[in-house]
Structure formats: structure tokens, C-alpha cells
Amino acid sequence: MTPEQLRDVVxxxxxSAVERGALAVAVPDDVVVDRPKNPEHGDYATNLALRLAKAAGRPPREVAEVIAAELRQQPGIDAVDIAGPGFLNVRLAKAALGQVALQAVAAGKAYGRTEMLAGQRLNLExxxxxxxxxxxxxxxxxAAVGxxxxxxxxxxxxxxxxxxYFNDAGAQIDRFARSLQAAAQGRPVPEDGYAGAYIDDIAAEVVAAEPGLAERADDEQLAVFRSRGVELMWVEIRSSLSGFGVVFDVYFSEWTLHEAGALEKAISRLREQGHVFEADGAIWLRTTTFGDxxxxxxxxxxxEPTYFAADCAYYxxxxxxxxxxxLIMLGADHTGYVGRYKALVAAFGDDPDTNLEILIGQLVNLVKGGEPVRMSKRAGNVINLGDLVEAIGADAARYALARASIDQQIDLDLDLWSRQTSDNPxxxxxYAHARIASLLRAASDLxxxxxEPADVDPALLATQRESDLLRAIAEFPQVVASAAELRAPHRVARYLEELAGTYHRFYDACRVLPRGDxxxxxxxxxRLWLCAATATVLRNGLAVLGVHAPERM
RNA sequence: GCCCCCGUAGCUCAGGGGAUAGAGCACUGCCCUCCGGAGGCAGUGGCGCAGGUUCGAAUCCUGCCGGGGGCACCA
Known part of the structure; x- marks a missing residue:
């Protein structure tokens, strides 16, 4: 029985207590069932009685007693205790808990899936x-968190x-093109341009691809550097992302919005809504109406339209x-966007609280040898995606970046994450996954x-370490659901670390395969089912993070 | 000046109002003649400060201190 199943039972x-008049409350639908830290508190615990006490007008422990009496009648429940101020501690029948291993293996890749957000169409940028x-x-x-x-x-x-969404229109693309042209002509890049070895590389590629380019007129050259340069840069970006395991469903060009007249259309739509005005020779959106x-x-x-006008059209x-x-994920350096973005959504007549969600994540500092890695665009020593993957590998990079809350600035220690040792979470x-894979191979050799599930007796999984592991496995669907709801993938990573630890402790205490003869x-x-169930959860959890679950290491 | 995020163990970070605040690393001492010791057990050690709300606060509210980010007819 998983916590969700128990929640329904509770x-x-x-x-039933309400029905027979033992309790006068509305049946709550947000019952919290969690896994207590202290094993003496049973398999699962709920604070329901504490929450209902006020509404029922009775002391929490008295409410708890009423609910406990009902609960004890339910199948799969071994014991219900009342503890502390009125917690209900539930101990499941061994078979009901052991059943979780069978459920997880049978569900396979689907174990952990829920339909909590079924029917929602989300755009995640x-x-x-x-x-x-x-x-x-x-x-x-x-890239990792998104x-x-x-x-x-x-x-x-x-x-x-x-x-x-890529910005392939506007001034910074002009600067990019001029930087390429300067590099191709052996001149220093313009003051407001882009520097770095990649500029020289791309300039050289453009020149190689366009024979006779040097003889053409200046503005013609610039147009070539612009289109070819963006195209080449674009290829590199996509390939580095795919090397990181990140592939997008849609790559959206800002230019196509300009081309299609989408900006004008958006502006006239906003004008119809009465939020557009002219002042100082410019056209404005009155975002202050909506709290900007x-x-x-x-x-x-x-x-010239602003980037903000394109944002309107894009939305x-x-x-x-x-x-x-x-949904839009942005770095903390874009915090200033939130107010205007919410306002533009409202100006279109949408609800910024339901149609829009901007996730602001804090920045990453790189650390190496205990010292911050200083980066400067001008000096050309910026660490990019490719460098990071080369330094610590895609799995470590994704995991390192996804295991922290996005609200937290993180220090990413390149030395730590490049180590192929247990320092590295x-x-x-x-390792836990590889260890199970190895054990299952050995089992198969024997x-x-x-x-079939029907031939397994889940009640045999009765020791403390086995129960701990079963409870951890049972919790996974709830972890996934709450992580999704809170937009917090790091919760999955933290859960996996705990699950791995729980497995290692089980492994240490419980012999799985027969010894000798x-x-x-x-x-x-x-126990083999329990191991297989653990592997299933580790695989599914790592899959959420886009990290490999190796059969061997 | 105003707005946003953060201050939890020596370090990097978890802790969506609940019971004795956790993990990894680091440090100290241990553990299988046996399935992967890349493991396990035990110990040391912490909620920035001050108020408030609550039966109960690391968590919610206010103020202060400290760190980061943002406040363009730039993109």
C-alpha cells in the first residue's frame, strides 16, 4: 500500500465516522500522509486529527481515537496508534507493505507516473x-533543470x-555580424562586439563557405556574415545541447514573428484593449495598470520595435x-522581466496567475581548487556548455545542476564533480543501480x-531494513507528483540519494542470493523482487533528471 | 532608494506549519573468510539576530544585519 492508497483509506x-455520527466535520480532501523519520512511529503517519480538531470542536486526541477506531477495521492495516498531540501512526500489514515491490516492478517505467496534470497543455520555455x-x-x-x-x-x-526562443533579429545580431566581419578581415572586434576564439572560428568557416566574399560590397558581406554566422552558431548550440541530452520540441525564431507581421498584430490587439498610448515620439504599453x-x-x-514588443507577439x-x-525559466539576472511580462499577459486580457508562470532561478558560480573561477567575455575564458560537459561529464553536470533548489545560488566545484568517486553524489x-544490476545478473547466472507476482509472498519482506526500503519505494509516486507541482526537480534527486542509501543499508543487512550450495x-x-523494484525506481528517477542508470560502472 | 532570491554542520546543499532538524564530503573509531568496500555502523558538529502569529515555526509575518541579482526608447 502506497501513501496515496492509504490516504484514500483514511x-x-x-x-464512515461522519456517517455514523461519531464526528461532525466535512471530509477533507487534502489528507497528508507521510513517512515518519522515527520507525517507532509506524509505517505512515497523518496529522489529520490535529487538523480536524478545531472544526470538530473536540480535543485532537479524541478525534484521533474516533478515526483510529474506523481505521483499524480497514484491510491491510495492522495497527493504529495515537501519539503526541494527536498523530495517527499507522502500521501496515507486512503483505500490504511488501505488495509495493510487486506494484513497482509490474508498473515498470510507469511507476511514479500520475495523472495529476492530465489534460493540461503546457509550453515550457x-x-x-x-x-x-x-x-x-x-x-x-x-538546460538541466528545465x-x-x-x-x-x-x-x-x-x-x-x-x-x-532565439533572438535572431535586432541589434545584437548586427554586432555579432560586424564582429565576424572584423575577425575575417583581421581587424579587432568593435567596441560593442563579441570576442572570443569562437568568433574567429566561425568567421573562418563563413569565409570558407562563401568564395569571393572579400571582394563583395561591405553591406553585402555583412548580410552574409549575419545569416551564415547565425546559422553556424545555431548548429553549434543545438549540438552542444543535444550532447547534454537536451532536445527541444520547438526552436522558435524571433525573426519569424517580425516577418509574419506578428508584432504589429500584437500591438493592435493591445491597442484594442485600450492599453497603448503615444508619448515622446514612441508607442508605449501602459503596463503600470497591471502593477509594473x-x-x-x-x-x-x-x-524600431523593442524586444518587449516581440515578447508580446511571442506570448x-x-x-x-x-x-x-x-512557463518560462529565467536566470536571476532577468528578474526585472517578471513585472512587465505579467502586465503584458494581463493587457491581452489573460490572467497572469493562471496563464503565465515565470520561474526565476539563481545563478551558478564555478569553483575550482576552492577558488571561484573568474570569467570574462572579453578575456574569452567563459566556460560554456561544451567545456562543462568535457570537464565533468554530462551526467554529473546535469545532476549537479538539478539537485539544488533553483532559489539557491550554487557553487559548482569542478574538482568535486569530475571525481569518479563517492565524493560525488x-x-x-x-552505484546503487549498478550494484543491483550486478546482483540481478548474478541471480540470472544461478x-x-x-x-510471476502471484508466486511471491510479499509478507516475507519483514525486517526493519526491508520495510524501510519498501516505504521508500512506495513514496516515489508522491515525490514525483509534489516535485512537479512545486516545479522542483531537485526533490527527485534528493529522494534518489535517500533511496540509494536505504538500499545500501538493506543490502548490508539482508543477504539476497543463496551462499555456496x-x-x-x-x-x-x-528479495529479488525488492531489488528489482528498487532498480525500477532508481531508473525512473534518474530518467526524470536525464541521467543514465548504468548497468555497470 | 525600491523590488526579487538566499543566510541551516568545517564545506556543498536538503528540509512545501508537526514528533529527536537531515544527506554527501571532511574528521575520529569500527564492520562481511559471503551477492560490487564506489558499501555499512557509531561519534564530533548547525537553523544570522530580534520580535510576532500558532497547540506547535528552520518553514508564515515584521524589522535589522550579511551575500547575490534586478531597476533602459539594451538585447
Whole structure:
């Protein structure tokens, strides 16, 4: 029995108490069932009685007593104790708990999936780095976390479109093109341009691909550097991302919005809503109506639309594609966007609290040898995605970036994460999986097979360490669901570390395979199922994070 | 000045109002003639400060201190 299943049982116990007049409360639908830290507190605990006490007008322990009496009638429940101020501590029947191992193995990849977000169409935008340079370290965090979040939302039943928006229109692309041209001509890059070895490389590639380029007129050259350069940069970005295991469903070009007249359309739509005005020769959106700090310019005095105007058009485009909600992951250096973005959503007549969700994540500092790694674009020593993968590997990088809350600035120690030792949390988790894989191979060599669930006696999994492991396995679906709801993939990573530890302790205490010339027993079979169930959860959890679950290490 | 995020063990970080605040690493001492010791057990050690709400606060509210980020007709 998993905590969710128990939650239903508890709810019906309350309903039954209410029905027979023993309790005068509304049956709550947000019953909290959790796994107590202290094993003396049973397999699961709920604070329900504490929560209902006020509504029932009775002391918590008295309410607890009523619910406990009902609960004790339910199948699969061994004992119900009342503790402390009124906690209900539930001990499951051994078979009911052991059953979890069978459920997990039978469900396989589906174990942990829920339908919590079924029917929701979500657009998840992240990374969205401009094609003027490689994906730098700051954006890599969003690649890891955003991709994991996408998997998490899908695991909860949502239909997710991962989207990368790239700004291929506007001034910084001009600067990029001029930088390439300067590099090709052996001149220093312009003051406001882009520097770095990659500029020289791409300039050389453009020159090689376009014979006779040097003889053409200056503005013609620039156009070539612009289109070819962006294209090449774009290829590099996509390939570094795919080397990181991140592939988007949609790569959305800002230029296509300009081309299609989407900006004008968005502006006129906003005008119809009555939020557009002109002042100082520019066209503005009155975002202050919707709580923004100041109004925002849509079209500048020189007639050029702003980036913000493109944001409006892009948002409208997403909504027209039928997404219920637009999620955008941004770094803390874009905090200033939130107010204006919420306002533009409201200006279109949408609800910024339901149609939009902006996730702001804090920045990453790199550390090496205990010292912060100083990066400067000008000096060209910026660490980009490719460098990071080369330094510590894609699995370690993804795991390191995804295991911390996005609200937390993190120090990423390149020395630590490049070590192939147990210092490194990702190895701790992966090792647990490899260890089980090895054990299952050994079992198979002995001719031992899992067989059918009906032939397993789950009540045999009765020791403390086995129960601990079963409870941890049972918790996984709830971990996935709450991580999705809270947009917090790191919870999955932390859970996996705990699960790995719980498995190692089980392994240490419980012999699985027969020794020497002993015969396999029904306990052997039950424990093999428990191992297989653990491996299933480790695989599914690592899959959410986009990290491999190795069979061998 | 205003807005956002964060201050938890020596270090890197978990802790969505609940019971004795956790993990990994580091440090000290241990553990299988046996399935992967990349493991396990035990010990040392902590909620920035001050108020408030609550039966109960690391968690919610206010103030202060400290760190990071943001406040463009830039993208």
C-alpha cells in the first residue's frame, strides 16, 4: 500500500465516522500522509486529527481515537496508534507493505507516473540563449533543470512542449555580424562586439563557405556574415545541447514573428484593449495598470520595435497555439522581466496567475581548487556548455545542476564533480543501480528468475531494513507528483540519494542470493523482487533528471 | 532608494506549519573468510539576530544585519 492508497483509506474512514455520527466535520480532501523519520512511529503517519480538531470542536486526541477506531477495521492495516498531540501512526500489514515491490516492478517505467496534470497543455520555455555565442554556464543550469522539469510535468500527465526562443533579429545580431566581419578581415572586434576564439572560428568557416566574399560590397558581406554566422552558431548550440541530452520540441525564431507581421498584430490587439498610448515620439504599453514599475516602450522613437514588443507577439503566438499555460525559466539576472511580462499577459486580457508562470532561478558560480573561477567575455575564458560537459561529464553536470533548489545560488566545484568517486553524489546513486544490476545478473547466472507476482509472498519482506526500503519505494509516486507541482526537480534527486542509501543499508543487512550450495528460498525470490523494484525506481528517477542508470560502472 | 532570491554542520546543499532538524564530503573509531568496500555502523558538529502569529515555526509575518541579482526608447 502506497501513501496515496492509504490516504484514500483514511478519507473513507473519516467519511464512515461522519456517517455514523461519531464526528461532525466535512471530509477533507487534502489528507497528508507521510513517512515518519522515527520507525517507532509506524509505517505512515497523518496529522489529520490535529487538523480536524478545531472544526470538530473536540480535543485532537479524541478525534484521533474516533478515526483510529474506523481505521483499524480497514484491510491491510495492522495497527493504529495515537501519539503526541494527536498523530495517527499507522502500521501496515507486512503483505500490504511488501505488495509495493510487486506494484513497482509490474508498473515498470510507469511507476511514479500520475495523472495529476492530465489534460493540461503546457509550453515550457528555457535556455533561449541568443545565437551570438556558445551556451554559457548560466544558461546550462536552465538546460538541466528545465529539461528535468519537462520530464517531471510529463510524468504527471501534462502535455509539454519544450521550447527554445532565439533572438535572431535586432541589434545584437548586427554586432555579432560586424564582429565576424572584423575577425575575417583581421581587424579587432568593435567596441560593442563579441570576442572570443569562437568568433574567429566561425568567421573562418563563413569565409570558407562563401568564395569571393572579400571582394563583395561591405553591406553585402555583412548580410552574409549575419545569416551564415547565425546559422553556424545555431548548429553549434543545438549540438552542444543535444550532447547534454537536451532536445527541444520547438526552436522558435524571433525573426519569424517580425516577418509574419506578428508584432504589429500584437500591438493592435493591445491597442484594442485600450492599453497603448503615444508619448515622446514612441508607442508605449501602459503596463503600470497591471502593477509594473513603469510603462514600457513597444516602438521606439526611431520606428524600431523593442524586444518587449516581440515578447508580446511571442506570448500571443503561444496562446494562439493553444497552450493553457506558458512557463518560462529565467536566470536571476532577468528578474526585472517578471513585472512587465505579467502586465503584458494581463493587457491581452489573460490572467497572469493562471496563464503565465515565470520561474526565476539563481545563478551558478564555478569553483575550482576552492577558488571561484573568474570569467570574462572579453578575456574569452567563459566556460560554456561544451567545456562543462568535457570537464565533468554530462551526467554529473546535469545532476549537479538539478539537485539544488533553483532559489539557491550554487557553487559548482569542478574538482568535486569530475571525481569518479563517492565524493560525488551522482555516483552514489548510480552505484546503487549498478550494484543491483550486478546482483540481478548474478541471480540470472544461478538460474533464478523473478517469476510471476502471484508466486511471491510479499509478507516475507519483514525486517526493519526491508520495510524501510519498501516505504521508500512506495513514496516515489508522491515525490514525483509534489516535485512537479512545486516545479522542483531537485526533490527527485534528493529522494534518489535517500533511496540509494536505504538500499545500501538493506543490502548490508539482508543477504539476497543463496551462499555456496544453499538452495534458493521463497525469501530469495521476494528479495529479488525488492531489488528489482528498487532498480525500477532508481531508473525512473534518474530518467526524470536525464541521467543514465548504468548497468555497470 | 525600491523590488526579487538566499543566510541551516568545517564545506556543498536538503528540509512545501508537526514528533529527536537531515544527506554527501571532511574528521575520529569500527564492520562481511559471503551477492560490487564506489558499501555499512557509531561519534564530533548547525537553523544570522530580534520580535510576532500558532497547540506547535528552520518553514508564515515584521524589522535589522550579511551575500547575490534586478531597476533602459539594451538585447
Amino acid at each position: 478519507r473513507s474512514a473519516v467519511a 528555457f535556455v533561449s540563449a541568443n545565437p551570438t555565442g556558445p551556451v554559457h554556464i548560466g544558461a546550462v543550469r536552465w 529539461d528535468a522539469l519537462g520530464r517531471l510535468l510529463e510524468s504527471s500527465g501534462a502535455e509539454v512542449t519544450r521550447e527554445y 514599475d513603469k510603462d514600457r516602450v513597444l516602438v521606439k522613437g526611431d520606428g 500571443l503566438n503561444k496562446r494562439e497555439r493553444g497552450f493553457d499555460k506558458v 551522482v555516483f552514489y546513486v548510480q 538460474g533464478l528468475v523473478l517469476g 544453499e538452495e534458493a528460498t521463497t525469501l530469495t525470490t521476494a
